[in-house]
Amino acid sequence: MTVAKFCVNIQAGKENRYQKKGGFTLNIELAIRKYLIDHGIKQSFVAEKCGWTRQKTNAIATGKMKITANEYGELCDAVGVPYDYFFKAVQDTA
Numbered sequence: 001m002t003v004a005k006f007c008v009n010i011q012a013g014k015e016n017r018y019q020k021k022g023g024f025t026l027n028i029e030l031a032i033r034k035y036l037i038d039h040g041i042k043q044s045f046v047a048e049k050c051g052w053t054r055q056k057t058n059a060i061a062t063g064k065m066k067i068t069a070n071e072y073g074e075l076c077d078a079v080g081v082p083y084d085y086f087f088k089a090v091q092d093t094a
Contacts, residue, residue, distance in 0.1 A: 027063060027090065028067060028072070028086050028087070028090060029060055029061065029062070029063040029065075029066070029067055030063055031086045031089040031090050032060065032061055032067070032075065032086055033061040033062060033063075034089075035079070035081075035085075035086070035089070036061060036079070039079075041079060043057045043058055043061060044057075045078075046075060046078050046079065049074075049077075049078035049079075050071070050074040050075060050078050051074075052071075060075075072086075
């Protein structure tokens with residue numbers, strides 16, 4: 001399975017947003033932040049593995065910057081999770 005199958009819709013804004021009862025939105029970027037915190041992974045580690053700046057990594061993890069399909073694949077590879085991991089995480093909390 002390729003990252004493109006999961007990420008094509010990220011840019012279209014369909015797959016990475018789920019409306020939860022109560023009116024707030026859960027998203028891939030915040031699922032990434034939660035994963036990093038829960039697993040003790042520093043944003044600087046992700047930045048180095050992906051070839052990003054720490055500022056870019058922080059902007060993605062805090063939801064200030066949307067993640068592209070290519071960036072999503074790089075991040076999944078860097079932290080060693082399958083490409084569908086964060087989609088499942090968002091669905092499980094919706």
